[in-house]
Every structure is written in C-alpha cells, then in structure tokens.
Amino acid sequence: MKNKVSDNAESSVERVAADLRGAIAAGIYIPGQAIPSQRKLAGQWQVSRATVREAVLMLELEGLIETQHGGRSRCVNLMEPYLNLPLETSGGNRELQLQVLEARATLEAEAAFYAATRATDEQLQALSSEYARMQERNAGESTLAKAKADLMFHMMIAEASHHLLIISFSQLFYNRYFNAIYGVLSQTLRRYGRYPEGIAQQHARIHKAIQQRQPEVARDAARTHILYTRQLLERIETCP
C-alpha cells in the first residue's frame, strides 16, 4: 500500500530541493549572494544537472532564489516585497529614528542570540577580525568610515545568526535606514567628539558573549546596546 502522506521514497529532485531550501533557510547562502552554479551543485549532490535544474526551478517558483541567464543564481531577500515603507531618512526625522532604533533593538537582540548559538568557527574568527579592525578605525577616521565599520560589525552578527528572516530583514533595514541609524552616531560624535564610553564597552560585551557562545548574554548585550543608543538620541533631542 502506498502512503501518500509520509512517503519515504521521495524523488531525487525533491531531496535536492529540500537540501537547498534548508541551506538557504539556515543562512548558508545569504540573500543577495550567489549560490553555487548548477554544475557545482550537481557535483556536490552527485546528481545530474537536469535534476539540479528542476530543484532550482522549484525554489525559484517558491520565490526563494532568482536566476538570470548568463549571470549567477542568487538567493532573494524575503522581506523585500513587504518592506516598502517610506524612506525619507535624511536622518532628520527624530520620531522615525526612535522607532527604527526600537525595532532594531529586537532585531539585533535576536541576531546576537542566534549568532552565539549557531555561528560557525570561521564566522567567529571573521567577526573577531572585524571587531579588531573596528577598534583600530575608531581612532582617527572619518565619521562615515566609523559608521560603516559599525554597520559591518552588526551585519556580520546578523549573517552569523544563520536565520534567513533575520538576515533578510537586517539587510533591508541597514540599507534603508542607514542614515536614520547613523545620524544618531553622527550627532553623538559631534556632541562628544568621540564614541561615548558605553558603546565601545557594549560592543565588547556583545562580541565576547558571541565568541563564548552565550546566547542569553549576547541577546541582552545587543538589546542594551541599541536601547543605549536610543537613549543618547533622546538626550540630544531634549538637551540641545
């Protein structure tokens, strides 16, 4: 008798598609980043390219990846269609900045949590390098460069979370609200002339927690960090 529901004898293409879906969901392939070519995937899974093509077609119809003749196939950002918020983010709108930072608090906290849980050793190492680089850069470079270093640090944490939704959302978030977020940093720097003590310490705490794989600590550290930033903005607003 056949068992349609839990059919163990799944076809090759379904197996490949499931693996690929899993890899994407696990953040092994980052949205916007190219996935291996069909030929490589075929070799990797020991199936023919025809089978890989059918699997890739399935994922494409599901909206997980997109292909381009001649170009490489890449994984799409799942949040793209759902994040069409107005982006008048010259950095001047305080209310929006505050809201963005509130949303970011949750996002960063979860990203840090999962990064501490699931980051690969290579990612931890890369994060460590980037952290060191950020500290160097902190002494004597332009505000923009510091902002970008800060962004890179947080983005790497998001990617290390291996969580497709977090990665997708983070990408869009940082792309669209770069000004809103780093307008805070800019104003802070203008006011204090340097990073406030807290930020460097918080970055250190986040970094340490992730490196030591302490998810709860990392989540709390990230959340505290963002809310601290938010507080800075409020202070600037109320005490010009």
Add this chain to the structure above:
Amino acid sequence: MKNKVSDNAESSVERVAADLRGAIAAGIYIPGQAIPSQRKLAGQWQVSRATVREAVLMLELEGLIETQHGGRSRCVNLMEPYLNLPLETSGGNRELQLQVLEARATLEAEAAFYAATRATDEQLQALSSEYARMQERNAGESTLAKAKADLMFHMMIAEASHHLLIISFSQLFYNRYFNAIYGVLSQTLRRYGRYPEGIAQQHARIHKAIQQRQPEVARDAARTHILYTRQLLERIETCP
C-alpha cells in the same frame, strides 16, 4: 535597456508552460483526464523533453496538473479542495435537493452559454449523437439508466464549455450530488410514470440553441430547465 515587465524574449520553457496552461484553462484537457505524454508534448512543440519537463513541473507546482511515476500526468480538478461539503445525499433531504438545484441552475446556464460559444464542431456532433441516444433510451429503460443518460448529456455540455472552472465544478457537483439531483427525477417518474412533457422539450431547446450557437438562448433554456425541475420537486413535496 532591459524591460523586466513586458519582456518579449520569454524562454522556451515559459512559452511551453503558457501554452499548456492555456490549453488546460480552455478545457482542451478535462480535469481527471490525462494530458499527452511528455514525449508527445515535446514533439508537438518542437522542444526537448527536458524543457517540457520543466514546464510540466511549473504547472504541477501551480496545482494545475499532477504527475505519477509510470502513470500518465493528468489535469487536476481545481475545485476539489474547496468542495468538502457534507454529502449525506441519499436523495431524501429535500432542503438540500432544492439548494443543489438552485446552484445547478446557474452552473448549467453558464455551461450552456459557453458551450454555444466555444464548442468545437466535433463536440457539437458528439453532443448531437448523445442527445439522440438519450431520446431512444427514454423509451423503456430503468430509471437509473435514464438518470445516467441525462447526466451524460449535461456533462458533455459542461465539457464543451471549454471553461476550466465550470468543468471542474460540474464534475464534482454531479459526482457528489448525483443522488440529490436524480432523486428528483426518480420521484418524478414514480409520480407521472414518465418524463414530464416539459423536460423533453427543454432538453430539445437547450440542444438546439447550442447547435445553432445561440449563447443567450442556451443560457436561458438551461436555466429554465433546472428551475422547472426544482418546481417539480416542490410540487411533489407540497402535494404528496
């Protein structure tokens, strides 16, 4: 410059998929009925079987067709998942019978309309043959046989409509409510000993209108026919 929206240079697989979709939507392939094999489709469209397979896969993921290893691929009934109504249709439930006939009035009317508009010449000829056969059978066969002949006549009209939704719905409708519908016929026959005058005339009118390709007339004739049947049921109910 590329035009993503109205890209004229669509790929082969997309063209084949579109054609196949069109053929199914046009009722060329009836739900439940097998579509040509991939090899035949490949020959038909002058493309490779790999391309056909990708097109078929697309339609399968869209839920339009289903494939079975070794078996033939067949077009699915779109309404199946949406028609899980209770089917206690022993033919005794008067209220349900009335409701069914009301729904059928609209369904048959539209089917007749589109049949008169889009039936192929072959289908008109087949319908004519079936109509003649139904008349012969009307003189001296079992009630069940008459009911089945009646059903066949209406089903052929539905198929000639070349309207996927009408065909899908008709299939399920007649399968599930056969008893509810032909309980009416059975009771009518028991009461009058033969078909009421009206029914034969109405069948003739529907048939004639479709043959002469008069959509409006066909629609009206079909609607009148079903509502007449409904009226019969009410009369039986109120005057036992």
Add this chain to the structure above:
DNA sequence: ACTGATAACTGGTCTGACCAAGGGAGGGCA
C-alpha cells in the same frame, strides 16, 4: 587610470539513453 577585447564562467536548451513504475492485453487457471 581608463577602455575595450577576450576568455572563462553562468544559465538555457538539446539529444539520446537507461531505469522504475503503472496499465493494458493476453494467456492460464478455476
């Protein structure tokens, strides 16, 4: 440093073959 040709990719399609599973026609059995 910039530009333009070029070579090395990529995805899209084709061919022909084999395997495995369903389905129908026929023969054997009761």
Add this chain to the structure above:
DNA sequence: TGCCCTCCCTTGGTCAGACCAGTTATCAGT
C-alpha cells in the same frame, strides 16, 4: 465462462555530454 496473473509497452524520473547564449572578470593597449 469468468477471474487472476504475467508479460510487455508506455509513462514519468534520472542521467551524461554537448552546444548555445548571455554575463563577468581579466588583461593588454591606450
């Protein structure tokens, strides 16, 4: 006669290798 079983053909699933058509990175020449 009627049922069941087997065999064979067709079907979908997979494979290998090839070619075409776009993209992209490289590198020589300006």
